[in-house]
Amino acid sequence: MGPPRKLVLPYSPVERRVSPQAGPERSRRVQAERSSSDACGYSKRRLALAVLLCAIIVSSPKTLLAQTPAASPTPAPRAEPDGVTRGGYQIHSSVELGYRSSDVTGSGDMYDTLVNLQTGPRILDQTLTMQSVDHQGLLFDNLYLNSFGWGGDPNNAARLRADKNKWYNLQGSFRRDQYFSDYDLLANPLNPPTSTPSIPVLNSPNEFDTTRRMSDVDLTLLPQSSVSFRLGFSHNNMTGPSYSSIHEGTEASLLQDWNTTMNSYRLGVDFRIAPRTVLSYDQFLDYYKGDTDYQLNPINEALVPTTPASSVSLGLSIDTVNKEPCAVVPPATSLIVNGTLTDVTCSAYSSYLRNQRIRTSTPTERISLRSNYFQRVDLVASFAYSSADMNTPLDESFGGLITRTNTLAFLGTGTADANRISDTADLGATVHLTKHLRLIDKFYFWAYRIPENGNFSEVDSDCTAAIIAAKNCTLLTPLTSTTPAIVPTLQQASFNQTWTRNQTELAWDISKKAGARIGYRYGDREFNHFNDFLPGDLDHFVGLEKTALFGLWARPTHALRLNFDLEHTNYNAVFVRMSPRKEGRYRFQTSYTPRSWATLGGSINILQQSNADAQTQYVGHNQNYGLTASLAPRERFGLDLAYNFNSVIQNALICFNDTPPTGVILPFVANANNNDCAGNDTANNLMANSYYTNHTNFGMAAVRFKPAKRVMANVGYSITSVDGNVPQFNILQPLGSLQYKYQQPVVNLSVDIGHKLTYNAGWNYYQYGEGSFIGPTAPRYFHANSLTESLRYAF
Amino acid sequence: MAAKPKAYRAFLFSMLFLFVVVAFASGAASQQAVEKSPQSSSAPVASGSTEASGYVGAETCKTCHEEVYNAWEKTPHWKTTLNIKGGPSKQGCEGCHGPGAAHVAGGGDKTKIFVFEGKSRQETSARCLSCHGEAHEQSHFAESAHSSSDVGCLDCHSPHHAKGKEFLLVQEQPQLCYGCHTSAKADFAKPYHHRVNEGLVQCVDCHNPHGTATVRQLRSLPSGDAVCYKCHVDKQGPFVYEHVPVKTEGCSSCHTPHGSTNPRLLKVSLINMLCLQCHTFSTQLTAGGPIGPTHNQSAKYQACTMCHTQIHGSNFSDVFFK
Secondary structure, three states: OOOOOOOOOOOOOOOOOOOOOOHHHHHHHHHHHHHHHHHHOOOHHHHHHHHHHHHHHHOOOOOOEEOOOOOOOOOOOOOOOOOEEEOOEEEEEEEEEEEEEEEEEEOHHHHHHHOOOOOEEEEEEEEEEEEEOOOOOOOOOEEEEEEEEEOOOOEEEEEEEEEEOOOEEEEEEEEEEEEEEOOOOOOOOOOOOOOOOOOOOOOOOOOEEEEEEEEEEEEEEOOOOOEEEEEEEEEEEEEEEEEEEEEEOEEEEEEEEEEEEEEEEEEEEEEEEEOOEEEEEEEEEEEEEEOOEEEEOOOOEEEEOOOOOEEEEOOOOOEHHHOEOOOOOOOOOOOEEOOEEOOOOOOEEEEEEEEOOEEEEEEEEEEEEEEOOOOOEEEEEEEEEEEEEEEEEEEEEEEEEEOOOOEEEEEEEEEEEEEEEEEEEEEEEEEEOOOOEEEEEEEEEEEEEEEEEEEEEEEEEEEOHHHHHOOOOOOOOOHHHEEEEEEEEEEEEEEEEEEEEEEEEEEEOOOOOEEEEEEEEEEEEEEEEEOOOOOOOEEEEEEEEEEEEEEEEEEEEOOEEEEEEEEEEEEOOOOOOOOOOEEEEEEEEEEEEEEOOEEEEEEEEEEEEEEOOOOOOEEEEEEEEEEEEEEEEEOOEEEEEEEEEEEEEEEEEEEEEOOOOOOOOOHHHHOOEEOHHHHOOOOOOEEEEEOOEEEEEEEEEEEEEEEEOOEEEEEEEEEEEEEEEOOOOOOOOOOOOOOEEEEEEEEEEEEEEEOOEEEEEEEEEEEEEEOOOOOOOOOOOEEEEEEEEEEEEEO | OOOOHHHHHHHHHHHHHHHHHHHHHHHHHHHOOOOOOHHHOOOOOOOOOHHHHOOOOHHHHHHHOHHHHHHHOOOHHHHHHHOOOOOHHHOOOHHHHOOOHHHHHOOOOHHHOOOOOOOOHHHHHHHHHHHHOOOHHHOOHHHOHHHHOOOOHHHHEOOOOOOOOOOOEOOOOOHHHHOOOHHHHHHHOOOEEOOOOOOOOOHHHHEOOOOOOOHHHEOEOOOOOEHHHHOOHHHOOOOOEEOHHHHHOOHHHOEOOOEEOOHHHEOOOOHHHHHHHHOOOOOOOHHHOOOOOOOEOOOOOOOHHHOOOOOOEEOOOOOOOO
16 A cells, blocks of 8 residues: 555655645646637637636736635525526526635644645536426426535535436435544654654644545435335445554554445335325345554654664654653663664564454334324334344454563454344324414334454464563564464453433414423433343443423514523433533524514523532533624625634543653642542542633624626635633643634625626635644644635526 | 333333324314315315315416416426326415415405415424425424424425525525524534535534434434434444443534534543543442543553544454554
């Protein structure tokens, strides 16, 4: 497998992929310039392409363009073109071709993590609609096709709908998501400057550069008949490289080339067994293939004096002061001198490989009923049975040295298999007691069990006792001096859960202007985890959920709408420590439309959670307050405003072990209670209230105006400002994305240049400035200009 | 698996409840005027032939409402005019507005026909659901949070003045949803978010605005698993070593699905703190629950996922190393 296309290894020079003057992009521009004169003289049929090329040329070479749907103001409504009538169809179509130029200053990896819009030509958008004039087309009556993002954007999609009256409905989509992530927080070993050598890990050891492609097709045959059929297929494939690590002696960096595929097949039939009553049967089959291999990423390499000389990887953690992977042995002054390892008793990797071939087959059958047959009752019910069967062989090999076990090599083989057998049932009934009073009941049942079997055998090549006694077990020790040790693992467990929930509500429409509802939700969960089926080794939990529900809605005037909802839940037990025993959800929403062109909105969402257990003391909330305004008093002018404040806290007692270096005082550690976690955990002697606070302000303003008859402009600005706090466990520890401002101004210009052509230009600016302590990692600040010019042809 | 008596009791209770309400409803059905179909509109309905029943056909409507008709003719609802089998009550304008003869005879008297404007959401939604309620997608609407909050079909769809390209929506997603769910708009503007604004993911991919059998109108897979696994297929398992909270508490115990200020949509910014908050001795759990790591936090191991890489579940390691 070749090297990852985009991932930047910590020991590699940081590559800048985004540059307006980069090779391919520059070549495209030169080519465009050469052809510009010819292109400008082309016939009308090629006018779109010619003007596009001209537009690119007239841009200054340093002009930067971009277009980001996320930061753009609400697009102005486009006038519906007349379309053409051909072959009995009214046809509308549009295509938007453009060129994007992006320029990044600062952390290109953070830009790619958050934005990832690169330079190059694009098919920005394409739409085709065909509608049968007499609604009786030959192959279809209606067809709608839309796609966007082709040519290199990180996200692109195509969606298709077609139907023919009485015969079929067809829906299809293809989506592609390119995911890049390099935030050096999730796996940073925090190599200190006091280590010799000192090799900071600037980029994330868990970088991702993967692409997920998802396709969905659903076809309904005879949709209006008493018996109709449904066919469906979904395909999900993820490929691309990423890094992870494995902990055996040291933290070896691993490279995995992702290749996972899920194929889902659906077959269903609907029977209209009575008026307004449909009985359905569905058969699903999901087939998953996981073919991702893990292999050694030779990071922090050093030579060992074998014959011939070979190299080993010391892994990500290089902290010789804390003997990671080992200390410097005098008279050497560094663990690596002139590229050679000075201590051959270090844990190190010369090879590692783990192959996986996961195969999971999941057939599911479902029968469902929907009925409005009775005048007063709406009824829906379904039952599904599913049985997943997973199996994968273990094929793992290691070469090097694990000092704690004196292992020079190991070979892991065996098989792993697990099943998931689940039953799902739901039943819903709405009874219209009177015209204004409804009783609503929802019942939900979900039970599954997951029997698990692992039968592995690891053959370890360990140094002999004599060699260990002589302290000669090193990276130079030949495998012939080892004795094989077989370590079997037989895992037989089962993980079972039964979950029942019933919700009953009484809804009262007091009048056309107000209504209320009150309800109660009861939940019952039982969880059993058989760890090895031996007596006394069963984790058994039973938890009850009791929730009070209340809601109000009001429309005092035609223009004003108010909604309030409340849920208050008590749990008598928790399954995991941080689950709440009490939970409250409060939601208030309002919208006011004093004029047809003005809409004002506001919302309050509050989630409160707590667990008062003396050794947990969990308190958390997520509070959200938002205001929006959308004003369009004239066709030539519109204004969108939004503000949102979000407050998050998550506090709980934790027990931990922390001994800062001499002379270092970490307030969180110094103020912790040194009581062995109330006598329960002597290995983690410190107890303290861990806290996470986050305050996020989001503001957005966008103005849309029409300065001339054929010109439409948008100017907008959005900012996300974050402030927060967490404890610091380590003097070098990055605190994460706690304080930053993320600003995104945007300007769009659209000019109707006639001949069904529209010239569009958009400028986006991105600025991400993080104020949090980043430790020995790469700075994350970046700002970027992105300019997009395009031509849209529509008829 | 062996469900416990409590589960059975709840199920039986629900079945009993259902039996009672169905018996009650069927017995009283003839005495109530709850509208279940367009035939039972506020306009007078007569039985018999098309003429006698008061239906005049869409072409008659067009004579006065030509502009509305011309727009409506381009929508999927027009094909109801071809629904011969369903009869006039399922056809054309009168499929929704009820028989129009009295309305015509009255010189356009609005009281003689079903006019959506001014009607309650329940009334207007019942009109739509008389046809669309049979579809699996809309089958839970009556129990949905939207319905309970007086959000009706016409708050999102417009048969005559749709602006969305699909489903006669009054506005394209996600702006339509943001109109009420303003907090979601801010969440999706956070640096780490699902690609909703970019058009890759739609609100309806995870939520069914017409309601589901579960809370928060969340979709679920046919197997009952969370909808997250529709895309994140490698996390679904089953695994030989399951990380229990992933299955019992769901993805949202560690992630905030709409958007987050933290990488990987995590709820807090420090991995070790996120893990330690659960992995600490607790008397409220059997055997004290999973006790935390003994590693010196000042030496290394600041991010637990440095070693526990397969944290969503593993087939080979009980501590999720591989």
